[in-house]
Amino acid sequence: QKEVEQDPGPLSVPEGAIVSLNCTYSNSAFQYFMWYRQYSRKGPELLMYTYSSGNKEDGRFTAQVDKSSKYISLFIRDSQPSDSATYLCAMSAGPGRRALTFGSGTRLQVQP
Amino acid sequence: DARVTQTPRHKVTEMGQEVTMRCQPILGHNTVFWYRQTMMQGLELLAYFRNRAPLDDSGMPKDRFSAEMPDATLATLKIQPSEPRDSAVYFCASGRDPGQVVSPLHFGNGTRLTVT
Numbered sequence: 001q002k003e004v005e006q007d008p009g010p011l012s013v014p015e016g017a018i019v020s021l022n023c024t025y026s027n028s029a030f031q032y033f034m035w036y037r038q039y040s041r042k043g044p045e046l047l048m049y050t051y052s053s054g055n056k057e058d059g060r061f062t063a064q065v066d067k068s069s070k071y072i073s074l075f076i077r078d079s080q081p082s083d084s085a086t087y088l089c090a091m092s093a094g095p096g097r098r099a100l101t102f103g104s105g106t107r108l109q110v111q112p
Numbered sequence: 113d114a115r116v117t118q119t120p121r122h123k124v125t126e127m128g129q130e131v132t133m134r135c136q137p138i139l140g141h142n143t144v145f146w147y148r149q150t151m152m153q154g155l156e157l158l159a160y161f162r163n164r165a166p167l168d169d170s171g172m173p174k175d176r177f178s179a180e181m182p183d184a185t186l187a188t189l190k191i192q193p194s195e196p197r198d199s200a201v202y203f204c205a206s207g208r209d210p211g212q213v214v215s216p217l218h219f220g221n222g223t224r225l226t227v228t
Binding site: 031032034036041042043044045046049051088090092094095099100101102103104105 | 116145147153154155157160168203205209213214216217218219220221222224
């Protein structure tokens with residue numbers, strides 16, 4: 001079983017919908033949580049960064065971390081066709097530890 | 113915007129040939145990572161450098177892969193001899209690691225390798 005599990009999708013939604021993307025993990029030492037967005041034939045780019053539990057909001061994007069359930073989420077409000085991409089969650093136990101552990105990514109398609 | 117630069121963007125080679133991929137990390141970043149991405153496995157860590165010293169290369173097949181940082185502006189990943197199963201997109205990423213917190217990684221656009 002992988003340390004980080006993520007539904008590969010694809011997830012298809014109409015423009016304007018609220019999107020919920022999720023990851024579960026098994027390593028209770030993870031404290032740093034990130035979401036990356038990857039467009040086709042491009043490298044992943046950082047979208048959201050959170051430490052420990054709680055919520056963080058940035059424009060249309062909200063990241064949630066529930067460490068008690070080992071579950072993280074990314075919400076996208078008012079989704080746009082330009083949000084169509086693969087979304088990867090990534091986690092780390094802390095500085096000096098092994099590099100980020102990534103989920104396999106969820107492919108999102110926002111239909112105009 | 114500062115970027116991680118990877119060359120070549122695409123490489124097609126025959127089985128048994130040597131492949132060298134290059135990465136220029138973002139100036140001032142002191143950590144460099146090599147990841148491999150495939151449909152089946154997603155992003156897998158191959159090697160990890162901090163201040164040019166290798167910290168973790170446990171994800172790398174040692175018999176054919178090697179990773180080096182000849183200087184702070186260049187990281188290389190070599191495969192010799194290459195095999196068809198090495199076909200993947202290879203990403204380099206860099207970060208600034210002050211030691212107290214985990215810094216996010218900045219990725220290049222990858223080298224798409226096809227071994228026939």
